[in-house]
C-alpha cells in the first residue's frame with residue numbers, strides 16, 4: 436500500500452501546513468504534524484505543501500503468477516442446507532466464463548450436516564464441491580466461516596470467487612477480500628473474463644450515471660458479489676460428473692466471539708424478486724386514490740405492485756417494493772410499467788425481465804428503449820382498457836390493439 440511520509444525536520448509553519456488538507460486529515464498532536472484516518476491519498480499536501488515536507492511512497496508491486504490461480508469458485512449461500520437460488524445463478528455465470536479460459540468450476544460449501552446436499556450443486560455442472568461439514572459451522576458466524584474459506588483459497592488457489600449479494604455474502608466477501616489484500620467489486624451487473632483470467636467487473640456507479648469497468652490485475656483471487664436475479668440459473672446437466680471433496684479446518688482455528696443462543700426462523704415473505712408478474716406505479720399517478728386502478732390491474736393479472744422511487748418516497752408503496760439501483764432487482768415473466776419515465780436507476784433493476792410492457796404519454800420516454808411493447812398514451816385511459824380486456828378474457832388483445 437502507498438503511504439505519505441512527513442519529514443518532520445523540514446516542518447516550519449505547522450499551523451499553516453495543516454490548512455492545506457481539504458479533508459482535515461492533517462493535525463497537530465503533541466506539537467507534531469500527524470496524518471489521521473481522514474487521509475484520502477489525494478496527494479494535495481505533497482503538491483501544495485512546503486518543499487520536502489511530504490513524500491509519497493508507493494510500495495513495490497509484487498508480480499503475481501496468474502497461472503498459479505485456477506478455477507472459478509461459487510460460495511454456496513444457504514440456510515441449514517437450504518441453498519439460496521443466487522448460488523445456481525452464479526454457477527451458471529461461472530460455467531460460462533470457465534469455458535472461455537478452460538478452467539474448472541468449484542463450489543465451497545460450509546455448514547453442518549450438508550454433505551448430502553451436494554448432488555443439487557453437481558447437477559448444475561460444478562466440477563468439484565469442497566465441503567466443510569462440521570458442528571462448528573451450524574450457524575453462520577463470520578469468524579469460522581471466514582477461516583474455512585481462507586483455508587479453501589490457500590489450498591485450491593481459485594482465480595475468482597463469486598459470492599451472492601445477500602446479507603450473508605455482503606458480510607463474508609469484504610472480510611475475505613481484506614484478508615487476501617485483494618479487490619472486491621460489489622453488486623456487479625455484468626461479468627466477463629479475459630484470456631489472461633482477469634475478471635471484467637461491470638456495475639453502475641455515480642448514481643447509475645456511468646457503468647464502471649473494474650479489474651483486479653495484480654491480485655488474486657478476484658472477488659465479486661452479485662445480487663439475486665441478475666443472472667439466470669443454468670439448465671441442469673443430464674449426466675453430472677463432478678465430485679465432492681470433504682475438507683477440514685483445525686477446530687482450534689475456528690474460534691468465534693459470537694455465541695449463538697437460539698435462532699428464530701423468519702417466515703419468508705414472497706418478495707418482489709419471486710413475482711412472475713409485476714405492475715409498476717410511477718409519478719404519473721397523481722393521487723393516492725388512483726393507486727386503486729394499479730391494484731385492480733395487479734389483481735386481474737395476479738401480480739405484485741411495485742413502484743419507482745418517487746412513489747416510495749411519497750409513502751404510497753412500501754420501500755421493499757422499490758425497483759431499481761437503490762431498490763430490488765427483478766426478472767419477472769411480465770412487467771407493466773405505468774407512466775415510468777425509464778431513468779437509468781430504475782431500468783437497472785428490471786431490464787432483465789422477460790417481457791416489458793411500458794405505458795407513457797411521452798413517446799420519447801427512455802423506458803421505450805427497453806420495452807418489448809410500447810403503449811404511448813395516458814395511463815388513466817390505457818390501464819382501465821387493459822383491465823377491461825383481461826376481464827373479458829382477451830389478454831392478448833389488450834396489448835396487440837394498442838401496440
Ligand SMILES: Cc1cc2nc3c(=O)[nH]c(=O)nc-3n(C[C@H](O)[C@H](O)[C@H](O)COP(=O)(O)OP(=O)(O)OC[C@H]3O[C@@H](n4cnc5c(N)ncnc54)[C@H](O)[C@@H]3O)c2cc1C
Nearest residue numbers: 642717718719743744759760761762776778780796813814
Ligand atoms: C443514486 C440514485 C439512485 C436511485 N435509485 C432509484 C431506484 O432504485 N428506483 C427508482 O425508481 N428511481 C431511482 N432513482 C430516481 C430516478 O433517477 C428517477 O427519478 C425515478 O426513477 C423517476 O421515477 P418516475 O418514472 O416515477 O418519475 P418521472 O421521471 O418524473 O417520470 C414520470 C413519467 O410519467 C409520464 N407521465 C406523466 N403523466 C402521465 C400520464 N397521465 N400517462 C402516461 N404517462 C404519464 C411522464 O411522461 C414521465 O415520463 C435514483 C436516483 C439516484 C440519484
